Amino acid sequence: MSFILTKEQKMIVQLAKTFAETELAPVADEMDKNAKFLPGIVQKVADVGFLGMNVPEEYGGAGIDEVTKALVIMEIAKVDASVAELIAVHTLTNDIILRNGTEEQKQKYLRMACTGAVGAFALTEPNAGSDAASARTKAIPDGGDYVINGSKCFISNMGEDEGDYVILIALTDPAKKTKGMSAIIVDRGTKGFSIGKVEDKMGLRAAPVSELIFDDCRVPKTQLLGKEGRGFMIAMAGLDGGRIGMASQGVGVAEGALEAAVDYSKQRVQFGKPINANQGLQWYLADMATRTEAAKMLTLNAADRRQHGENIGKLAAMAKYYASENAVYVAHKSLQIHGGYGYMKDYAIERMYRDARIIPLYEGTSEVQKMVISRAVIDGK
Structure with a gap:
């Protein structure tokens, strides 16, 4: 396309x-x-x-x-x-x-x-990462309110200062498990809602990622998104769009790392010539560019199909899986091209290398994406 x-x-x-x-x-x-x-x-x-x-x-x-x-x-x-x-x-x-x-x-x-x-989105819990269906945070109806108890972890966009509201996925009817999950908007500053541990991360260091704690947090039922019991479906549908966003991030990191490698290879002279005159390095760049273009096309195709209202579960998983793994690959090769300098904080590739590594982990690990893809292929979707 x-x-x-x-x-x-x-x-x-x-x-x-x-x-x-x-x-x-x-x-x-x-x-x-x-x-x-x-x-x-x-x-x-x-x-x-x-x-x-x-x-x-x-x-x-x-x-x-x-x-x-x-x-x-x-x-x-x-x-x-x-x-x-x-x-x-x-x-x-x-x-x-x-x-x-x-x-x-x-x-x-x-x-x-x-x-x-x-805004932030809170699904993951300490014992419910890839297995999101095992979430335990409860939002029990009480008159015109929900009373929320539990915790979420690794939540992006919530930090000491950042984050104004969160879409929380919680059990409003625990006996029904995933069919008893609901999506509720909780504002920062709501009594009983607090920020716990702010994570000290290897990469994406400026972006806040925190633990969220709910202790008898009372929220009006008017904060319910959609209908009760639809929270898990809302979360899964939202993750399709979220995975395109993460794939886009992966493509961008790869493009930035590729550009850094090309620029450095033109400037760095060894044995009397720019290092990009060496065939081995040229082949690195060829692989990096080809894989990144493929990741970009996968991502834009998933985005375009979503724009047209199609079911893009498989396509979003493919885009996220390939683009995230490619970001790690390209950042790694770019750092290799930079040599020892790439390991130093004087060059942006050092930061890009650390940033790339999280992308195959969040919004569903690469292994989860392969589960989604394989199931769709087996089912002929």
Whole structure:
């Protein structure tokens, strides 16, 4: 499938590229070192329109299509995967609210999302990672409220300062297991809801990832997304879109690592010639470029099919699996091309290498993606 962008799409992608190069590139290493976004960075992302890019214009967003959204995340991830992570997870929450929320919820949260409020998605628990169906956090109905008890871990977009609301997947009817799970929006600052451990990560260091604790947290039933008992289905459908976002991040990291390798190979001279004159290194670059283009096409195809309302479970899993593994491969080869210098923090590839390694792990590990793909293939889907 060929993706020929419209003039408007090209303008948005160029805007993302310019924003990444002018606003993020100069501070990416500093944010990585401090394990924190600089003050004002998230607001800049909102001001340029990327927090609300998949929100319809009627709620204050740009209303762009899935393919353009993926391309924007790619451009951001080329320069700073932490900011790309923030955008990918946040736009996932936008999509869940848009597809499942009441009009009141859309008016409130989607408008907030466009102006700088950051959303998070909480499914994973200490004993329910890949096995999401084993989640134990409960939201028991009590009159006009839900009383929530439990904890979530490894939740992106929630930190000491970041994160304004979270879409929580919890058991409203524990006896029914997955059919008793519901999706509930919980605002930061709600009594009984607190941020626990903020993770100290190998990569994506600026992007907050935290434990969430719910201790007799009382939330009105008006915060329910969709119907009771539909939470697991809402989460799985949301993850299809989320996996395209993570695949986009993987493509962007790979593209950034490839560009870094090409630039370095032109500048580095050994034995009287640039190192890219060596056939072995040329073959590295050929493999890196070919695999990255394949990952990009898989990702854009899944995004395009989702835009047209198709079932993209298999395609999203393929894109996420291949793009994430390729990000690790390309970052590894790029660092190898940089030699000893690539291991030093003076070069961005050191950060890219660390950032790439998480992508095959979250939004479903590569092993989980292969389970999804194989089941679809066996079932003839």
